[in-house]
Ligand SMILES: CC(C)(COP(=O)(O)OP(=O)(O)OC[C@H]1O[C@@H](n2cnc3c(N)ncnc32)[C@H](O)[C@@H]1OP(=O)(O)O)[C@@H](O)C(=O)NCCC(=O)NCCSC(=O)C[C@H](O)C(=O)O
């Protein structure tokens with residue numbers, strides 16, 4: 001399979017892997033995530049930054065089955081320059097920039113590599129439409145750990161305090177034709193909570209979820225993928241539409257509901273995702 005581009009996907013699951021954990025980097029090659037982010041930022045303590053950079057360079061020398069992006073340290077940090085050089089020269093498919101707060105700083109980067117901008121501060125949320133509109137930006141990732149801290153919000157099982165921000169990111173990304181990717185779920189031993197959060201993210205309009213542990217990948221792939229039943233339903237809707245159009249009707253009734261052109265377009269999107277991910281860690 002040719003790795004998909006950070007601009008297109010599918011990206012049902014995007015796995016963060018700490019750059020200083022060699023075993024996890026090797027294991028990531030064997031997993032069913034749709035993309036991998038090798039992390040040099042918050043998962044790596046200051047004393048391991050340089051070693052992590054070398055690990056990432058080494059890891060990128062052998063081809064991967066999926067796109068591999070590098071999360072660099074923040075632009076103002078002492079590591080930013082070396083991280084960026086690494087991402088540009090080592091063969092990363094894209095760069096993940098944390099704590100993006102304005103479009104200007106992203107414009108100024110002018111990387112020549114697709115960039116996923118992390119929206120994880122209040123200013124970032126408020127600037128998300130402008131950030132998403134920058135041509136080099138291919139996607140927006142939410143970082144709810146940093147965001148919750150900055151908002152002084154409290155944890156809530158339904159992410160209630162974060163809902164406005166989550167929707168704002170989806171809105172900004174979709175308006176610009178970019179990918180919105182949902183935040184991580186910290187408790188890697190909470191499959192029920194994780195599945196609920198995936199379902200919520202998909203309902204809000206996210207294209208996929210960022211994950212931090214191998215055990216979260218299958219559930220994200222299922223939630224953001226297309227089941228055989230959903231594909232069959234999409235086929236049935238398109239058949240109902242084709243039949244109605246052949247009879248000269250402009251709209252079609254299907255299972256008691258109105259079907260118009262946009263529903264057909266949506267069903268076709270569903271089938272494209274189904275075709276693109278069948279047998280690859282979905283249902
Ligand atoms: C969360 C963890 C610290 C849990 O670690 P641990 O308890 O050691 O995991 P396990 O023993 O269950 O691991 C089992 C095997 O799986 C491999 N593994 C674990 N995690 C990963 C991974 N992310 N990628 C690939 N492989 C992984 C282990 O090596 C074991 O393998 P084996 O030897 O074969 O048994 C840990 O999962 C972890 O460190 N996760 C990543 C954390 C991370 O990347 N954090 C940064 C990104 S999230 C973030 O920054 C949030 C955002 O910015 C925000 O603001 O919200």
Ligand SMILES: [Mg+2]
Nearest residue numbers: 120143145146
């Ligand atoms: Mg963060």
